Amino acid sequence: MTNQIFLVEDDLKLARLIELELTSEGYGVTVLYDGVAGLTAMRESKPDLLIMDWGIPGITGIEICRRLRATGNQLPIILLTGRDQVQDRVMGLDAGADDYVTKPFSIEELLARVRARLRSAQSQDEVSFEDVRLNRQTREAYRGERPLELTLKEFDLLEYLLSHPRQVLTRDAILERIWGFDFIGDSNVIEVHMRNLRLKLEKQQEKRLIQTVRGIGYALRGRHPG
Missing domain, CATH: 3.40.50.2300 (Response regulator)
Known part of the structure; x- marks a missing residue:
């Protein structure tokens, strides 16, 4: 490539x-x-x-x-x-x-x-957390051995989360990183895309990894259900 x-x-x-x-x-x-x-x-x-x-x-x-x-x-x-x-x-x-x-x-x-x-x-193309892995170069993502069919924004969201495991990412930081510095659009765009990403990650009843941090944003965590 x-x-x-x-x-x-x-x-x-x-x-x-x-x-x-x-x-x-x-x-x-x-x-x-x-x-x-x-x-x-x-x-x-x-x-x-x-x-x-x-x-x-x-x-x-x-x-x-x-x-x-x-x-x-x-x-x-x-x-x-x-x-x-x-x-x-x-x-x-x-x-x-x-x-x-x-x-x-x-x-x-x-x-x-x-x-x-x-x-x-x-050398840093591969990022992973628990059983989720992603390749930045090939733009492929997997949950275990199951390939994830992600849209462009869903892939970017997952890459951002995987690059900052266990860190709380604020809504403002997510909006600026994924949609740009001067994005004008639906106020719930993050919630919609995050919900769709969760559905794909949990399609086979896998445990939830993307946790909502109420009033702040989201974090990739593996311990607590959410």
């Missing part, structure tokens, strides 16, 4: 150069030119890697890092920037970037970092 990479860079010549090099290496590449477009695209499709300039217009790269990490999104991020001071590097990494490449850089170095980040991410 071809790795999909989002590149958010407002320097058109640099963006084109990086796109051509990544494409020649066999990656699928989507180029975006500002932060708002980047966030919108990531709500509609989940890439395997994000390469992003620090100073893109609209919403800066550093702010996008913070927003993604605040919702628990662990998408690998390589930050590109002309800032070369130690404190800038620290700020970028603290905001959630996995790697930090200072301009000007050699394309060979960037490609090597892309390969390293994708290898690291692929």
Whole structure:
């Protein structure tokens, strides 16, 4: 399966150069030119890697890092920037970037970092809790040996829960992570999707794992019925 990479860079010549090099290496590449477009695209499709300039217009790269990490999104991020001071590097990494490449850089170095980040991410494709397991790469999920037929949002919900076992995830965090930062829609969208996900997980009378934490949100727990 071809790795999909989002590149958010407002320097058109640099963006084109990086796109051509990544494409020649066999990656699928989507180029975006500002932060708002980047966030919108990531709500509609989940890439395997994000390469992003620090100073893109609209919403800066550093702010996008913070927003993604605040919702628990662990998408690998390589930050590109002309800032070369130690404190800038620290700020970028603290905001959630996995790697930090200072301009000007050699394309060979960037490609090597892309390969390293994708290898690291692929080693974390499998997540599980008790008898539920999920593969982020193949987008397959199972309860025991039984495959789960999940919609896109149900899969994303289950992946979010499995990535944070026993933690209470608030409704706001779930809404922001799964439906986006500016979602406008039915107020009970989380409840509807969570109910459908539970029905599929418990189709053969298996015990309940998704627990409702009244007034707060949901948690993946294995001990208490709910």
